[in-house]
Amino acid sequence: MGSLMNERELRRLLAEVKAGGLSRRAFVRRMAAVGLAAPLATQLLAYSGVAMAQGASEYKPTKRGGGGMLKLLWWQGPTLLNPHFAVGTKDQDGSRLFYEPLAGWDPEGNLRPVLAAEVPTRENGGLAADGKSVTWKLKKDVTWHDGKPFTADDVVFNWEYAKDPATAAVTIGTYKEVKVEKIDDHTVKVSFEKPTPFWASAFVGAQGMIIPKHLFEAYSGAKSREAPTNLKPVGTGPYKFKDFKPGDTVSGEINTNYHMPNRPYFDAIEMKGGGDAVSAARAVLQTGEYDFAWNLQVEDEVLTRLEKSGKGKVVIAESGNIEHIQLNSCDPWKDVDGERASLKTKHPILSDPAVRKALTLLVDKGSVEKFIYGRTGPATPNFLNNPKRFRSTNIKDEFNVEKAADLLEKAGWKKGADGVREKDGKKLKLVYQTSINQPRQKTQAIVKQACQKAGIDIEVKAVTASVFFSSDVANPDTYPHFYCDLQMYTTTMGQPDAGLFMNQFCSWEAATKANKWQGRNVTRWQSPEYDKVYREAEGELDPVKRAALFIKMNDLAVGNQVVIPVVMRPVVAAHGNKLRAVVSGWDNNTWDLQNWFKEG
Amino acid sequence: MSRQYLIRRLLIAIPSLLGISLVLYSVLALAPGDPFGELATNPAIPPEVAAALRAKFGLDDPVWSRYLHWLTAMFQGDWGFSFVSRMNVDTLILQRLPTTLIVIGAAQLLAIVVALPIGVLAATRPYSVFDQIANTLAFIGFSLPTFFTGLLLILLFSIKLDWLPFVFRDDITATGLQWLWEETKQSIMPVMVLGLFQGASLVRFVRSAVLDVVRLDYVTTARSKGIGERKVVVRHVVRTALIPVVTLVALQMPIVFGGAIVTEQIFRIPGIGSLLISSILANDTPVVMGVTFVFACLVVLFNLIADFLYAWLDPRIAFR
Numbered sequence: 017m018g019s020l021m022n023e024r025e026l027r028r029l030l031a032e033v034k035a036g037g038l039s040r041r042a043f044v045r046r047m048a049a050v051g052l053a054a055p056l057a058t059q060l061l062a063y064s065g066v067a068m069a070q071g072a073s074e075y076k077p078t079k080r081g082g083g084g085m086l087k088l089l090w091w092q093g094p095t096l097l098n099p100h101f102a103v104g105t106k107d108q109d110g111s112r113l114f115y116e117p118l119a120g121w122d123p124e125g126n127l128r129p130v131l132a133a134e135v136p137t138r139e140n141g142g143l144a145a146d147g148k149s150v151t152w153k154l155k156k157d158v159t160w161h162d163g164k165p166f167t168a169d170d171v172v173f174n175w176e177y178a179k180d181p182a183t184a185a186v187t188i189g190t191y192k193e194v195k196v197e198k199i200d201d202h203t204v205k206v207s208f209e210k211p212t213p214f215w216a217s218a219f220v221g222a223q224g225m226i227i228p229k230h231l232f233e234a235y236s237g238a239k240s241r242e243a244p245t246n247l248k249p250v251g252t253g254p255y256k257f258k259d260f261k262p263g264d265t266v267s268g269e270i271n272t273n274y275h276m277p278n279r280p281y282f283d284a285i286e287m288k289g290g291g292d293a294v295s296a297a298r299a300v301l302q303t304g305e306y307d308f309a310w311n312l313q314v315e316d317e318v319l320t321r322l323e324k325s326g327k328g329k330v331v332i333a334e335s336g337n338i339e340h341i342q343l344n345s346c347d348p349w350k351d352v353d354g355e356r357a358s359l360k361t362k363h364p365i366l367s368d369p370a371v372r373k374a375l376t377l378l379v380d381k382g383s384v385e386k387f388i389y390g391r392t393g394p395a396t397p398n399f400l401n402n403p404k405r406f407r408s409t410n411i412k413d414e415f416n417v418e419k420a421a422d423l424l425e426k427a428g429w430k431k432g433a434d435g436v437r438e439k440d441g442k443k444l445k446l447v448y449q450t451s452i453n454q455p456r457q458k459t460q461a462i463v464k465q466a467c468q469k470a471g472i473d474i475e476v477k478a479v480t481a482s483v484f485f486s487s488d489v490a491n492p493d494t495y496p497h498f499y500c501d502l503q504m505y506t507t508t509m510g511q512p513d514a515g516l517f518m519n520q521f522c523s524w525e526a527a528t529k530a531n532k533w534q535g536r537n538v539t540r541w542q543s544p545e546y547d548k549v550y551r552e553a554e555g556e557l558d559p560v561k562r563a564a565l566f567i568k569m570n571d572l573a574v575g576n577q578v579v580i581p582v583v584m585r586p587v588v589a590a591h592g593n594k595l596r597a598v599v600s601g602w603d604n605n606t607w608d609l610q611n612w613f614k615e616g
Numbered sequence: 617m618s619r620q621y622l623i624r625r626l627l628i629a630i631p632s633l634l635g636i637s638l639v640l641y642s643v644l645a646l647a648p649g650d651p652f653g654e655l656a657t658n659p660a661i662p663p664e665v666a667a668a669l670r671a672k673f674g675l676d677d678p679v680w681s682r683y684l685h686w687l688t689a690m691f692q693g694d695w696g697f698s699f700v701s702r703m704n705v706d707t708l709i710l711q712r713l714p715t716t717l718i719v720i721g722a723a724q725l726l727a728i729v730v731a732l733p734i735g736v737l738a739a740t741r742p743y744s745v746f747d748q749i750a751n752t753l754a755f756i757g758f759s760l761p762t763f764f765t766g767l768l769l770i771l772l773f774s775i776k777l778d779w780l781p782f783v784f785r786d787d788i789t790a791t792g793l794q795w796l797w798e799e800t801k802q803s804i805m806p807v808m809v810l811g812l813f814q815g816a817s818l819v820r821f822v823r824s825a826v827l828d829v830v831r832l833d834y835v836t837t838a839r840s841k842g843i844g845e846r847k848v849v850v851r852h853v854v855r856t857a858l859i860p861v862v863t864l865v866a867l868q869m870p871i872v873f874g875g876a877i878v879t880e881q882i883f884r885i886p887g888i889g890s891l892l893i894s895s896i897l898a899n900d901t902p903v904v905m906g907v908t909f910v911f912a913c914l915v916v917l918f919n920l921i922a923d924f925l926y927a928w929l930d931p932r933i934a935f936r
Contacts, residue, residue, distance in 0.1 A: 089783065092894070095701040103652065103700055184672050189662040241702050259787060261711055262701040263894050264886035267787050288783060290884035290894070295770075295782070303774055305781055482899075483648040487666065491648060534663035 083281040089306040091296040093289010099225035100185035112606040114251035117224030121602035125403030125512030147211035147557040154202040168198040173229035182237040214513040254280035254610040281613035301328040316390025335601030336509025337585040355529040370427030372577035374420040378466040393583035400570040437471040446501040449477040451484040496533040512602040514566040645679040651699040696902035705906040716887030726811030735822025757816025766882040825857040866922030
């Protein structure tokens with residue numbers, strides 16, 4: 017989309033499509049001519065109130081059942097089956113076999129109705145003009161597995177259940193700031209305090225699965241742990257609960273009263289846990305013992321080799337997760353009031369823009385992609401990459417050692433006898449930390465080598481993952497402390513929206529001793545300009561303008577070298593050749609389970 | 617006499633179990649990470665959520681008070697509940713204990729069935745070709761760790777030959793003979809890995825124990841009386857030689873449990889060993905404590921069994 021420059025032109029075209037003067041196809045073609053990818057163009061159409069051309073359903077079976085058993089392999093098995101207690105994606109995926117949200121996220125970051133009759137829009141009256149409420153119409157004739165009807169009361173109950181701190185629900189963050197009311201038996205209204213552009217959080221996707229009121233009502237609040245249904249779910253999903261062994265197996269059988277016609281295809285389902293990622297990939301790709309395996313954090317080289325057996329395929333779904341290098345804005349080596357990297361300090365070396373620029377020129381992303389991550393980590397110049405409507409086209413990647421050396425030379429960093437540059441008696445030496453993980457150590461080596469050539473001495477440091485990613489206040493080696501010059505890890509993006517994701521550069525989010533390092537701005541970059549753009553986006557209801565604001569935020573953060581994006585980390589799964597399954601990086605792996613089937 | 621001995625032995629077990637639990641609890645408390653670490657890196661979940669959960673589950677209390685709390689509850693028969701599955705620890709363990717016991721039991725049985733005849737045969741013909749081969753194989757067998765042989769077998773039987781499944785399933789729906797067949801098929805590899813590892817060292821024990829006895833005067837006497845060789849070996853030699861072997865089998869149980877943890881992880885067997893590994897990775901203290909406690913009890917129990925068997929096999933040994 018580039019800048020706001022051609023926004024007016026864009027709007028004119030959109031209006032033309034709406035009025036029928038321009039065909040959808042012509043619009044998409046015109047957009048492609050100015051460098052806009054087709055998905056983005058269709059997104060724009062959808063957000064401007066032009067209905068998206070629904071792709072013909074891929075679902076082929078013409079009757080319910082008959083597909084035998086579907087065997088899923090999760091190398092970490094679900095440990096609980098109450099979606100409001102789900103600690104990790106494994107638990108959400110397991111719960112999703114039986115429970116469903118009002119709507120799910122497809123691979124492009126669009127909403128697909130599940131328990132909702134339709135996706136709320138401005139046109140159907142679902143979205144309020146002031147952005148302060150959303151009204152969901154629920155599907156009628158949906159029943160719980162025990163035969164009781166699913167109504168608005170269940171939806172309202174989930175809100176009451178999750179927002180109560182005594183329940184200790186993990187989903188509390190999604191529900192505590194909204195208000196939910198029942199309009200009639202099949203309509204609920206979700207209201208927000210202030211205009212909320214991203215309204216699809218409550219009751220949607222991984223955090224939005226709905227549990228039955230009549231079975232959980234007695235176990236709300238402090239008694240939440242005692243509910244027998246925590247381990248024996250009764251949901252609305254395509255499969256009925258059969259058996260559960262925490263961390264090992266979840267099994268289910270076909271729900272013959274499922275609310276979508278001809279679905280599901282399989283007669284039974286089994287989700288097996290345990291073991292490791294490589295052998296899980298093997299069981300699907302090489303021996304065909306299982307139909308689907310999740311989260312294959314395996315080197316691409318190994319995956320490609322296993323794929324050659326011809327029994328299965330690797331599927332890669334885009335997500336917003338990004339492996340990036342952070343540059344510390346504060347001085348991590350000076351102690352101020354019992355805290356290093358205090359906001360009161362400036363980094364002695366990295367505060368020089370020439371050094372920051374040189375560093376971005378010294379990260380050979382191409383090699384990192386080619387030799388380390390392959391398909392599982394495409395190189396990117398942007399921090400904010402997905403959904404595509406938020407992706408900037410303004411930043412170009414460059415790897416150039418000579419140019420970096422030249423920049424440093426001009427800024428007064430002269431090479432000393434040991435080949436390391438120095439200025440005003442300061443050596444150009446940086447410590448670069450990350451978690452212990454083979455691809456990360458390889459990336460460190462690639463960066464270190466290039467830096468050495470340019471006269472920057474990099475000391476690499478690797479911290480055990482369980483320490484690096486912990487929230488331990490007392491341990492100086494965790495990533496939120498960032499007591500180091502550079503650090504690298506993957507930041508995850510849980511929703512197909514940049515709102516929460518981009519707050520990690522806001523001044524007020526800085527991780528400090530005062531907030532026990534719980535702030536999300538780990539680099540502690542302080543920029544009034546960025547803050548202003550972020551605040552603006554918070555209340556911006558126009559999707560086109562809002563996307564433009566987020567693109568600007570990306571450009572500010574990357575352009576000021578606060579972070580150096582390295583590679584995107586899409587979701588990687590594997591399935592047997594015959595299985596048809598759509599995987600989304602914005603929702604659970606099992607989000608579309610009702611539509612899975614095997615082809616002849 | 618023997619009841620008094622039993623009571624004394626059980627009383628001695630209490631301080632050692634207490635010591636084990638104390639050491640374990642401290643090590644777990646010192647280890648980095650907490651059960652809600654995964655929540656911390658998820659931007660959709662505000663940090664207060666993890667903090668509130670920590671407070672609710674008492675993770676912010678000092679280590680000693682958490683330990684005392686756990687200990688008093690344990691004495692009252694309350695094993696606590698898992699932080700990650702919010703399920704009672706004893707239910708979790710009971711759900712998985714049978715599988716572990718069956719796998720270990722089958723492996724131990726296989727070890728004995730293989731090791732006894734081979735060991736005895738090797739000892740009665742020392743330095744023969746059979747003895748040499750048995751010795752070499754035994755050496756190889758107990759030098760190779762179970763995780764290595766496990767992977768080797770998977771590579772051979774599952775991937776190259778495609779004969780056996782390498783994912784152990786606990787919910788086989790088939791019935792009757794079909795069920796037995798599938799159960800056997802998936803158990804072959806894990807039981808082989810554990811059993812042969814155990815059997816290999818057992819062969820060495822049996823061989824040396826029998827060798828010691830074969831040279832004794834009473835065996836020569838038995839032979840000179842004209843009893844057949846077979847009878848001499850079975851009636852006179854093996855009976856005496858087995859006494860130290862029985863003790864060794866029981867004392868080796870901790871090693872079998874250790875091997876079972878690794879094997880369960882490789883073959884995805886839903887036993888308490890794999891429960892232990894996943895709980896350690898998730899920093900799920902109550903479950904780790906529970907499982908290790910069960911392991912500790914089993915080891916103490918097997919030691920006790922060894923002592924009693926010893927006395928039964930050799931009445932000269934008295935309980936004191």
